[in-house]
Amino acid sequence: MYENYDFKALLELAESRQFRQLKQELKTMNEVDIASFLEELAPELMLVVFRLLPKELAAEVFAYLEDSDDQQRLINALSDRELREVLDALYVDDTVDIIEDMPANVVSRILRNTDPATRSQINTLLRYPKDSAGAIMTTEFVSLRPEDTVAQAFHRIRREGVDKETVYTCYVIRRRELVGVVTVRRMLLAQEDTPIQDIMETRLLSVHTLEDREVVAQMFARYDLTALPVVDGDGRLVGIVTVDDAMDVLEEEITEDFERMAAIVPVDKPYLKTGVWETVRSRIPWLLLLMLSATFTGIILTGFESALAACVVLTAFIPMLTGTGGNSGSQSSVAVIRALSLGEVGLSDTLAVVWKEARVAVLCGLCLGGANFVKMLLVDRLLMGNPEVTVAVALVVCVALALTVVCAKVVGCLLPIGAHRLGIDPAVMASPFITTVVDAISLLIYFATATQVLGI
Amino acid sequence: MYENYDFKALLELAESRQFRQLKQELKTMNEVDIASFLEELAPELMLVVFRLLPKELAAEVFAYLEDSDDQQRLINALSDRELREVLDALYVDDTVDIIEDMPANVVSRILRNTDPATRSQINTLLRYPKDSAGAIMTTEFVSLRPEDTVAQAFHRIRREGVDKETVYTCYVIRRRELVGVVTVRRMLLAQEDTPIQDIMETRLLSVHTLEDREVVAQMFARYDLTALPVVDGDGRLVGIVTVDDAMDVLEEEITEDFERMAAIVPVDKPYLKTGVWETVRSRIPWLLLLMLSATFTGIILTGFESALAACVVLTAFIPMLTGTGGNSGSQSSVAVIRALSLGEVGLSDTLAVVWKEARVAVLCGLCLGGANFVKMLLVDRLLMGNPEVTVAVALVVCVALALTVVCAKVVGCLLPIGAHRLGIDPAVMASPFITTVVDAISLLIYFATATQVLGI
Numbered sequence: 001m002y003e004n005y006d007f008k009a010l011l012e013l014a015e016s017r018q019f020r021q022l023k024q025e026l027k028t029m030n031e032v033d034i035a036s037f038l039e040e041l042a043p044e045l046m047l048v049v050f051r052l053l054p055k056e057l058a059a060e061v062f063a064y065l066e067d068s069d070d071q072q073r074l075i076n077a078l079s080d081r082e083l084r085e086v087l088d089a090l091y092v093d094d095t096v097d098i099i100e101d102m103p104a105n106v107v108s109r110i111l112r113n114t115d116p117a118t119r120s121q122i123n124t125l126l127r128y129p130k131d132s133a134g135a136i137m138t139t140e141f142v143s144l145r146p147e148d149t150v151a152q153a154f155h156r157i158r159r160e161g162v163d164k165e166t167v168y169t170c171y172v173i174r175r176r177e178l179v180g181v182v183t184v185r186r187m188l189l190a191q192e193d194t195p196i197q198d199i200m201e202t203r204l205l206s207v208h209t210l211e212d213r214e215v216v217a218q219m220f221a222r223y224d225l226t227a228l229p230v231v232d233g234d235g236r237l238v239g240i241v242t243v244d245d246a247m248d249v250l251e252e253e254i255t256e257d258f259e260r261m262a263a264i265v266p267v268d269k270p271y272l273k274t275g276v277w278e279t280v281r282s283r284i285p286w287l288l289l290l291m292l293s294a295t296f297t298g299i300i301l302t303g304f305e306s307a308l309a310a311c312v313v314l315t316a317f318i319p320m321l322t323g324t325g326g327n328s329g330s331q332s333s334v335a336v337i338r339a340l341s342l343g344e345v346g347l348s349d350t351l352a353v354v355w356k357e358a359r360v361a362v363l364c365g366l367c368l369g370g371a372n373f374v375k376m377l378l379v380d381r382l383l384m385g386n387p388e389v390t391v392a393v394a395l396v397v398c399v400a401l402a403l404t405v406v407c408a409k410v411v412g413c414l415l416p417i418g419a420h421r422l423g424i425d426p427a428v429m430a431s432p433f434i435t436t437v438v439d440a441i442s443l444l445i446y447f448a449t450a451t452q453v454l455g456i
Numbered sequence: 457m458y459e460n461y462d463f464k465a466l467l468e469l470a471e472s473r474q475f476r477q478l479k480q481e482l483k484t485m486n487e488v489d490i491a492s493f494l495e496e497l498a499p500e501l502m503l504v505v506f507r508l509l510p511k512e513l514a515a516e517v518f519a520y521l522e523d524s525d526d527q528q529r530l531i532n533a534l535s536d537r538e539l540r541e542v543l544d545a546l547y548v549d550d551t552v553d554i555i556e557d558m559p560a561n562v563v564s565r566i567l568r569n570t571d572p573a574t575r576s577q578i579n580t581l582l583r584y585p586k587d588s589a590g591a592i593m594t595t596e597f598v599s600l601r602p603e604d605t606v607a608q609a610f611h612r613i614r615r616e617g618v619d620k621e622t623v624y625t626c627y628v629i630r631r632r633e634l635v636g637v638v639t640v641r642r643m644l645l646a647q648e649d650t651p652i653q654d655i656m657e658t659r660l661l662s663v664h665t666l667e668d669r670e671v672v673a674q675m676f677a678r679y680d681l682t683a684l685p686v687v688d689g690d691g692r693l694v695g696i697v698t699v700d701d702a703m704d705v706l707e708e709e710i711t712e713d714f715e716r717m718a719a720i721v722p723v724d725k726p727y728l729k730t731g732v733w734e735t736v737r738s739r740i741p742w743l744l745l746l747m748l749s750a751t752f753t754g755i756i757l758t759g760f761e762s763a764l765a766a767c768v769v770l771t772a773f774i775p776m777l778t779g780t781g782g783n784s785g786s787q788s789s790v791a792v793i794r795a796l797s798l799g800e801v802g803l804s805d806t807l808a809v810v811w812k813e814a815r816v817a818v819l820c821g822l823c824l825g826g827a828n829f830v831k832m833l834l835v836d837r838l839l840m841g842n843p844e845v846t847v848a849v850a851l852v853v854c855v856a857l858a859l860t861v862v863c864a865k866v867v868g869c870l871l872p873i874g875a876h877r878l879g880i881d882p883a884v885m886a887s888p889f890i891t892t893v894v895d896a897i898s899l900l901i902y903f904a905t906a907t908q909v910l911g912i
Contacts, residue, residue: 028659032679158644167641168624184640185623188614203484221707223488224700226682243699244680247706251677254710255794261717262790262887263783271795272808279812280819283787287824287861290783292831294776301772302842308771315764315771316757319895320750322775327719327746327888331739334718338711339727352728356735363736368743375748386758405743431718431887432783439775 010037014049023052031057035064046070047077059089067273068101075106084113091165092118093138093245096125125239133216134209136249137230137239142170146179146197150187153196157184165242169227172200178229178237180204206231209238214253218343220246257341261334261430263290290436297439304447310456313388317397318446320372325404325442326435328364332357332412333434337426340416347421353413361409369402392454400449404442411437466493470505479508487513491520502526503533515545523729524557531562540569547621548574549594549701552581581695589672590665592705593686593695598626602635602653606643609652613640621698625683628656634685634693636660662687665694670709674799676702713797717790717886719746746892753895760903766912769844773853774902776828778891781860781898784820786887788813788868793882796872803877809869817865825858848910856905860898867893 013022026034026049034053038046038061053061065071075083087095087110095114099107099122111119121139128134142164144153153170161167172180180200190199206229207216219228220243228246230239256266263286267274274282301308308315336353339345345353376394380386412434416426450456469478482490482505490509494502494517509517521527531539543551543566551570555563555578567575577595584590598620600609609626617623626643628636636656646655662685663672675684676699684702686695712722719742723730730738757764764771792809795801801809832850836842868890872882906912 030659030661030679154644161641161645167644184644185617188610188623188640189617203486205486221703223486224703226699243682247677247680247703250703250706251798255798258717258790258794261714262787264787264791270798270800271791272801272805272812276812276815276819279816280823283784283816283820284823287780287783287787287820288827291776291780291824291828294779295831295835297775297779298772298836301775302769305768305771309765309768312761312765313758315761316754318774319753319757319778319899320747322778323750323753323892323895324743324747326891327743328739330718330887331720331743334714335720335727338714342707342711342726344726345728349728356728356732359732360735360739363732364739364743367736367740368747371744372747375751379751380754431786435782435891436779439779443775 007037007040011040014041014045019048019052022049026053027057031060032064034061035066039065039067039070043073047074050074051082055085056089059086062086063090063094063098066270068098071098072102072106075102075109080113083109087114087118091138092121092125092140093136093165096122096135099126100130128209131213132209133207133211133213133230133241134239136213136216136245137209137241138165138245139239140164141227141237141240142167143173143237144170144182144196146172146174146195146200148196149192150190150194150196150199151192153182153187166227166240169240171229171237171240172196173237176236178204178206178231178235181229204229206237207241208233213249214341216241217246217249217253218341221250222343257337257425257427260425260427261337263287263432286432290432293436294439297436297443300440300443300447304443307447307450307456311388311393311450311454313386313393314396314446314450318443321397321401321404321446322435322439322442324368324401325408325438326431328361328405329408329412329434329438330431332361332409333416333430336413336416337430340420340426347417350417353417354410357409357413358406361406364409365402365405368405369398372401373398396446396450396453399453400442400446403445403449404438407441407445408434408438411441463493463496467496470497470501475504475508478505482509483513487516488520490517491522495521495523495526499529503530506530507538511541512545515542518542519546519550519554522726524554527554528558528562531558531565536569539565543570543574547594548577548581548596549592549621552578552591555582556586584665587669588665589663589667589669589686589697590695592669592672592701593665593697594621594701595695596620597683597693597696598623599629599693600626600638600652602628602630602651602656604652605648606646606650606652606655607648609638609643622683622696625696627685627693627696628652629693632692634660634662634687634691637685660685662693663697664689669705670797672697673702673705673709674797677706678799713793713881713883716881716883717793719743719888742888746888749892750895753892753899756896756899756903760899763903763906763912767844767849767906767910769842769849770852770902770906774899777853777857777860777902778895778898780824780857781864781894782887782891784817784861785864785868785890785894788817788865789872789886789890792869792872793886796876796882803873806873809873810866813865813869814862817862820865821858821861824861825854828857829854852902852906852909855909856898856902859901859905860894863897863901864890864894867897 010022010025038049041049050058062074099110140163142157142160144156157167168184170182171178172182180202181204182196182200186199205223209230209232216228219225226243228241229237230241232238259266265282265285267278267282336345373394376389376397380389415429415434419426419429466478466481494505497505506514555566596619598613598616600612613623624640626638627634628638636658637660638652638656642655661679665686665688672684675681682699684697685693686697688694715722721738721741723734723738792801829850832845832853836845871885871890875882875885
């Protein structure tokens with residue numbers, strides 16, 4: 001946790017109702033930390049403490065509350081006048097984020113308490129699909145004309161800037177079309193009478209309103225952006241995405257990737273705020289599916305029951321074999337999943353990826369097979385004195401191991417690429433799924449090798 | 457891939473040596489994309505194309521080359537004058553990043569070609585540990601005095617701003633100590649004769665030079681920052697970290713987490729740029745370690761050889777049991793690992809986490825055990841007509857399954873927290889490790905249950 005404050009002391013102040021002193025403390029704190037602190041309080045106390053905050057700060061704190069239930073409770077408790085003050089101070093995109101999590105009656109109360117201009121902006125933003133650039137952009141930006149001078153531009157920023165989410169990049173519009181961007185830095189270094197078109201940057205990066213928000217977030221990381229213009233089909237500027245929202249998207253998407261890779265259906269809430277039932281619901285589907293697909297592995301084992309009975313020692317190496325296969329496969333799949341999501345690898349690289357993984361797999365397979373051969377003869381046979389571990393048995397296990405590693409790594413890199421090609425999130429092709437597939441493959445290889453070498 | 461350009465057409469222009477036209481095309485491109493394009497070219501051609509770029513752009517492109525071998529090749533090919541021009545245009549922190557990956561002779565050539573002031577800044581930055589705030593900060597920022605007026609501040613920004621990485625947040629210093637920050641936005645909205653101390657923000661966020669760079673990156677995400685001051689032990693401002701570098705750190709750290717979670721020793725290079733041997737070296741250690749620790753599972757299986765021989769059908773359900781246990785465990789461990797790294801969960805939450813996971817585990821265990829009981833009797837016994845699958849056997853499997861899920865989830869959440877407490881990266885406690893531990897646990901539970909219920 002990054003709080004630089006003594007939360008316990010603050011809690012005591014609140015609970016012993018020493019509000020005057022608490023108010024002084026809160027004034028020195030960052031809005032994000034105040035929001036974290038409020039979320040630790042009981043509902044009634046939260047409202048009292050929230051009312052201690054100066055207007056501007058209150059709105060910022062409100063936007064940073066992580067739990068939409070807390071936001072809803074506050075909205076319900078605030079008077080219309082108080083609510084209006086909070087809403088006035090919020091940026092439009094933050095208001096939209098809040099609205100998206102609220103029930104209809106709260107939404108209509110929010111809309112009733114915003115001015116008509118803001119209301120129409122909110123309605124526009126709400127119309128974009130949830131995962132699109134349109135849904136995370138703001139409509140509050142400074143726009144200039146190409147023929148404006150630097151002095152006029154500064155005049156405009158001074159007049160309008162208070163309400164704009166960023167003023168450092170201004171957007172130059174000709175006939176509603178985006179023709180350039182100019183930074184305040186560039187304007188500060190130019191003469192007052194320079195026309196904007198002489199200093200604006202025309203090498204433009206922009207995205208379409210319907211672009212996937214994950215792609216938008218990746219663009220911020222790739223191009224080191226602080227803001228990115230969003231245009232409609234006709235190249236008209238309709239909004240901008242700012243870096244703070246892009247970072248939030250990046251964190252959310254990465255959490256989703258982590259969850260999918262661990263066979264969890266993504267949940268939208270922080271870990272400790274997710275209820276037990278909700279957590280169970282997010283974990284059961286994949287567990288159930290993977291459990292049932294292990295039936296195939298069971299069938300394979302049953303099919304070779306007689307072979308196993310003839311050479312019982314083979315059973316002892318099954319977990320090692322399937323485990324190593326699963327680990328090898330997930331290494332490859334995770335490496336490819338990450339490379340895909342960083343844009344380091346595309347569909348055109350499929351052959352290069354498979355070729356690389358195949359070579360890595362052969363080397364890993366030889367190395368692991370060799371190590372295991374030595375280990376079986378030294379440890380299992382000599383040290384632990386197990387006479388059943390013959391050279392032939394060790395050979396079976398190690399050849400099967402090497403072959404399994406090769407198959408696992410190739411399957412491990414192919415599955416995410418295949419998913420990507422089909423438009424499925426490659427992250428679902430991580431360890432749990434791979435492990436189940438590789439379990440079956442490795443057993444088939446194992447028994448085929450055993451039948452060949454031992455003649456059982 | 458996010459390139460908006462036709463790389464193939466550009467490649468053809470370069471290879472057919474139509475440099476005049478290529479130069480025109482390059483001028484319209486983003487520096488990041490030009491760098492990607494250069495890295496596709498053969499070494500000699502890369503140098504020729506690099507020389508086509510205007511000076512300022514060339515330096516930016518140079519900083520964005522991902523492969524340090526390419527950078528080294530370019531540095532070696534450039535004349536001293538050309539190198540000086542590139543270095544002059546680079547920000548100090550970018551130069552330091554480059555230097556960190558170069559051999560000694562190249563480093564000394566770089567240092568010889570920078571002016572003394574920059575050289576001393578570089579040397580200062582190089583002295584910080586690789587993963588610290590000091591190593592990712594820049595020493596180029598605008599500093600003001602509290603008594604400066606807004607007009608004086610703007611004058612200073614105009615004079616010094618060109619060389620500073622960001623001018624939008626200025627740092628207010630009194631007797632070398634950081635006392636406030638003021639944004640250009642705030643200055644633009646204030647009167648020209650207002651003293652800076654009247655409008656500066658004194659609620660300060662800062663980090664110590666030795667703070668872990670991952671914590672720094674997380675602070676940018678949490679507080680929506682664009683820059684963060686770095687101070688020494690005496691509260692003196694020594695540098696700032698900017699949001700673009702913080703985002704790079706975030707991406708690198710997340711890639712490391714992904715790799716560790718897949719039992720890969722983190723590599724610093726993009727997927728396709730990592731050689732086969734290097735990849736093998738990053739994957740073999742954990743595979744080998746996990747393979748050898750599967751010896752325990754083997755020992756357990758050997759110990760129960762007679763029990764298995766008495767009731768061979770039990771073998772068929774081992775992969776399902778260990779697989780489901782492993783998946784349940786990795787769900788919990790990954791959820792906790794992510795919550796830890798987002799700062800949603802701290803050491804003080806250990807009890808809350810275990811209590812939550814325990815309840816989730818019991819519900820999941822009952823649900824999976826029940827589903828499997830029905831499945832075994834319906835599918836395995838009735839549908840596939842396997843007479844060995846008796847109610848008693850189904851009971852053994854399902855009770856063992858439920859117990860395994862509970863143990864797996866509790867172990868799964870405890871291991872990352874334990875690692876965190878010991879200062880080890882919790883990410884190594886993900887699926888591969890958990891799976892190996894849970895394999896052993898689930899077999900012990902399985903055979904204990906079987907011995908009790910079936911009396912074998």
